[in-house]
Amino acid sequence: MKLCFLMYPWERVEPDGDSTLRLIHEAASRGLTVAITTPNNLTVRDSVAHAFCNVLKKTPKVSSNVGSFYQRAEFKRCKLPLAGFDAIILRTNPPLDTVALNFLDSVRNDTFIMNSLDGLRVANNKLYPASFTGDASRYVPSTHVSKSREYLEQVLLDSPREKMILKPLNGFGGQGVIVVEKNARQNFRSLLDFYIGAENSSNYVILQDYVDGADEGDVRILMLNGEPIGAMRRVPAEGELRSNIHAGGREKKHILTREEKALCRAVGPQLVRDGLYFAGLDVINGKLIEVNVLSPGGITRINRLNRVKLQAQIIDFVQNVVSAKNLVAERKNAFRKAIEDAEII
Structure with a gap:
């Protein structure tokens, strides 16, 4: 192959x-x-x-x-x-x-x-979790995406929570993720000016409900063909909100809870329908925060924590898909040959 x-x-x-x-x-x-x-x-x-x-x-x-x-x-x-x-x-x-x-x-x-090209196009940024419907939608915290400073200011003002998460739409690795508190909202417009930028080159930003327990880290779950194959807890460094490893977080062994398993069962079918066969879910306290589909990481650390070899399962999957496609092609060619032979007789 x-x-x-x-x-x-x-x-x-x-x-x-x-x-x-x-x-x-x-x-x-x-x-x-x-x-x-x-x-x-x-x-x-x-x-x-x-x-x-x-x-x-x-x-x-x-x-x-x-x-x-x-x-x-x-x-x-x-x-x-x-x-x-x-x-x-x-x-x-x-x-x-x-x-x-x-x-x-x-x-x-x-x-x-x-992953599939169409799937990547619809899921490459932090908007993708908002597309989940049915049972899967209940695992997604309330999310607002806009370039409008006035709208986002009103969202913060109307929120029943005392704090929310602000982050750039296209960031990765925990870049630009901050907590916004209501009692400090006089600084919010300055933050929006920085994140959104000038009108002719403005950027979308996300304002999302703060999930209790975020200060204790998150759980990275690796999904293969709609099923969880491994997970780890990521704990932020002292004084840090972000738990991403590249932002100074550290990993700990984690066994999926009943609620996290239910979350995987709820979102797995849509991942497969969208051709997102290998994805990383970031989960906090049973809520789906992000779906990573371009180059989800964590294989090495999960392997070390659990004495497994996740890369073997992933290459197995790729080989099985290729073998199935080749078998279909061979059958099709055999059937076409049978028809051609029948025409000669």
């Missing part, structure tokens, strides 16, 4: 905790062909989408140590047609590169793309 990882540059990989590296290492350990590329290396030649790829050179034995594997990895530079890959795994950091998705649109029927 031939895999292409559309990701951030190889030199930016952090071997100790990088989830993408674990997936690449697992694929290489299975003897699969692995190529990596970045959005900037996508190109079109003769109306065919290609990518300038670094193809991992195969070795008789792949080191079981991921750090050693990363340091010793050797690549061959090639320009390759994207349709020739059995699967393309997107692992780029936010914000979503819509131009890169336009390149991939031309091969969506030829290769399995995880």
